[in-house]
Amino acid sequence: MLSLGRYIVGRLIQALFLLVGVSLLTFTIIQMAPGSFAELVGESQDATVEEKANLSAMYGLDQPVHVQYWRWVQQVARGNFGRSLISGRPVLDMIKERLPATIFLNLISIFFIYLIALPIGIISAVKQYSWFDHIATFTAFLGQAMPTFFFAMLLIYYVALRVEGIPIAGMATIGLDYKDVTFMTWFIDRARYIILPLTVIVLGGLAGLVRFMRASMLDAINQDYIRTARAKGLSERVVIYKHALRNSLLPIVTALGFTFSGLLGGSIVIESIFAWPGVGLLAIQAIFTRDYQVIMAFNMIGAIMLVLGMLIADILYVVVDPRIKY
């Protein structure tokens, strides 16, 4: 196991270099922006040239580029993403207060995606070319081509506007405090609000995983050890659900690492449609107001989560599959 430790340390160093690259790229893109922040704020307030210069100096935007970058990196390394240029609040606080809503929505979605997709993919593979397989594969194909926002609009029009008690925006009834009400009331309230965004994310994410699970299971079923297991006279049940299934789940375990990394960026469109008060909504606001500090923090945190996700995926892979050499 000593070499596993070395492997992880090596991967961590690699990840660090990756993050430096991401910070450089993000910083460069933002430097290329034509309208400066001082102009943006100045225009709306009829500021004089002098006032604009003061504004730039206040935020250190008059310093040379490399100085600005170095200052920013030093702060980020200490976990400080600076203050929002618009609201003046620490960026990390703004993201932190939005994060629970996004994680809440995404964790429940991931749970349902796996709960539904894995059995469908497995049955599809075991009964390859059966009517079930054909319907599942075709539906997955439709699901992959369906734009999430269009599906969301369909649900709003055909379900939410016709069925009483399904709100189309927000996360909870305003003023409803979980301390004042019973658990059931709180649960039902949350469920009413989450049902639409949840359906959209789950059906959107289902297609890919069903196809992945089916391919992985088919791959396992066609292996020699399955033929051996059958030849030994094991029951089909044991062959499929013990020998084949276990091995087919290996790549799926790795996929979980990637799913984790999609948490931040994945729901921007959904949050915008359903006014879900998560980080995606914050990101869109930051982009429309050119709040550079928030945008940079977003790219960095997104990249950190992706790199961590890949790291977890790789380590999981090595741990669950002893055949992998590293």
Added chain:
Amino acid sequence: MTTAQPQVTKPYTGMSTKEETFWSLTWYRFRRHKMAMISLAILLILYTIALIAPYIAPHDPMDIHIGPRFAPPGREFPAGTDRLGRDLYSRLLWGARTSLSVGFVAAGVSIVIGTIVGAAAGYFGGVVDDVLMRICEVIMAIPTFFLLLTVVAIFERSMLNIMLVIGFTTWPSAARLVRGQFLSLREMDYVEAARSIGAKNSRITMWHILPNAMAPIIVSTTLRIGGAILTESSLAFIGLGVTSPPSWGSLLEGGRHTLTVAPWMVMIPGALIFVTILAYNFVGDGLRDALDPRLK
């Protein structure tokens, strides 16, 4: 995934008969894929419409007060009218032009950059490979849609810019695909043979390796076009899409807040986007089976 076809692994003679056989075989296999053929027909119709849109559109797509506001689809206005009384049918025809061009050009940019970078990395290996792949990893480490939003928000949102931005943010996955192909193909005997008779690197990569790596590149391009159309419409839905002339995504966004009054403003462009992406996915699937029968 090796895709060396027996038809083209023979030394390149400059004669085209072998390649014709390859493509006619591919076409023969493709034709058996029913959904892919239907999809191909749908795409051909859509592209024709996009090409002749200026001649068949009954009204100018930007003219306001052509009809009453929010007129439902009917005889006079086949797709209804919008908030400003513009003819949606004409706008949808022009929208096909925008959406299909965005998909086509963005996917083209993505695959061309990806192929050049991937070919260089896979063929030369070593330091070149390391540097190029690290750059790919950096770009892929930022969630794609957010990177897109960042860039789109910063630059002027012209049609060209949006095409380029989608292309520039999605090429690394193409580069990885092509690199993998080149890594395995450069070890082939015919590459060794070409090198032994003194062929230059440019000749080996362009005329010997690339044609054999074409199958996955073509499939990936097809899927990328659908993906780019989807990406543009997602951007449009947030309010960052192509607006003059509006893409299907921008048209859908225009009806987003009047869903109860004029549902057709959302339903028709949405259905068109869905059908187009579906068609591209089916054609991509059909091409994959046709170009490399061993893959399935």
